[in-house]
Amino acid sequence: MYLPEKKEREYRFKLALRIGLPIFGLILVLVSTTLINNYHNLTPSFYIESLILILVSVYFIFYLIYKGFAVKITDPVSKTFSREYLYEYLKKEIKKYKNYTLVLVSIDNIVDINTNYGIKNGDKVLSKTALWLEEYFENQGMENFPIGRLQSGNFLVGFRGDIFENKVMIELLGIKSEEFKVENIEINISTAMIDTSLTNNLDHLIDMLYEQKEYNRYKKENNFESIDPNELEGLVIDAIENFSVSFALQDIYDKEQNKAFSELFVRLKAKNGKFIHQKKYLKVINKLQLNIDFDMMVLKKICVVFEKLGTQKIVLHVNTSSLRDPLFFNKVKMLLEQYPQVKNKIVFLFSENEYYSKTQKFNDLLHGYKNIGILSAVDRVGALHSSFLYLRDLDIDMIRYDSSYTKEEKFSQCEVAIKGLDLIAKKRSIKSWIKMIETKEQLDEAKEIGVDYFQGKYLSQLKETNL
Secondary structure, eight states, X not given: OOHHHHHHHHHHHHHHHHHHHHHHHHHHHHHHHHHHHSGGGOOHHHHHHHHHHHHHXXXXXXXXXXXXXTSOSBOTTTOSBOHHHHHHHHHHHHHHOSSEEEEEEEETTHHHHHHHHOHHHHHHHHHHHHHHXXXXXXXXXXXXXXXXXXXXXXXXXXXXXXHHHHHHHHHHHHHHGGGOEETTEEOOEEEEEEETTSOOOHHHHHHHHHHHHHHHHHHHHHTOOOOOHHHHHHHHHHHHHTTOEEEEEEEEEOTTOOEEEXXXXXXXXXXXXXXXXXXXXXXXXXXXXXXXXXXXXXXHHHHHHHHHHOOSOEEEEOOHHHHTOHHHHHHHHHHHHHOGGGTTSEEEEEOOSSOOSOHHHHHHHHHHHHHHTEEEEEEEXXXXXXXXXXXXXXXXXXXXXXXXXXXXXXXXXTHHHHHHHHHHHHHTTOEEEEOOOOSHHHHHHHHHHTOSEEOSTTTOOOEEOOO
């Protein structure tokens, strides 16, 4: 019996004791005291009333136990811990043990499985995969380890010890998963691992696991190689000067699930043929103050290949230092005069940690961009304080909520927050947008809340352009 099943039975047994013992104890004290003190004066009605009291108490106890079972500590599909209970359990474990490792195990093709084989087979894949993982880790000598489903096909597993103690076991899991199938359905499994040496904050650790997962996926798909830090700066400069860039797109949809626009993801390709990951080249760009050069290079490339991208509108990430620079504005204006076909088809998406207090100046520039055919959108609303203030103070066209709002399968915990932000946006005629939609349930919930645009793997995968 695995840990989730043990905890479920333990929870039910404790629940029955907590509810039953006090009630039966009170009835026993009441009846016994009455019998001792008034034995000779008791009437038959006392025994009838006592019997009715016991029967009603038994019914009430079973009713409370039944209602108590509505609080699930295991996921009904995978039979692993529910997300809520897993979070509580892991927080206690991380606090108790100095070294602790978290492993994210993802079924990368769960959406395709649900689409091609049906939801029932998708559920079967989840339960069989969970069982396979539990058996594998138990065979590796692990006992009483917590495992739970976060969302969609993502499982989180916790182990005592640091990352080096568990590294070989997880690498072997990746090898063994290549042969794993469920009734001839191929399962694509990926893993990411982190320990508490960086932080003890569970939410931050999970965020870093998801970032690591995405990086590993890009590295695998695009054959990323390590680049010597000493030559990195030269490679970044050369790629910008020579427009050596690769684009990927993810489509965003409206409430009727019509494609509204697409978000652009940029990768630099060095002259030695290696791809430079975004986290690496952004550090170099910021260090060497190449933000304007980089943003202009990407914008020029978009203008040249726009018609080949196959989309109505493009969302492009732009650094705020570029956005507020009058020189950058003039360059953008001249570029759009040269390529009038892209006017009103490009959206500048931006966010920053520190609030820029000269909002009147910032607003004037945003109005200027809009006049020449560039829309503006603020990212990470609901997470960054500056993004909320920009929603309040700037005349923008769109906002995008932070991805933390879709880390839950249900939006119940953040529904009120999103509705409040959406109300502010609607009153200012600003469209709202949410990303990382991975299930139909998430999509339906977001529509009910009132969000205008939706983005995520459930609706569209990331597509390479090869331009």
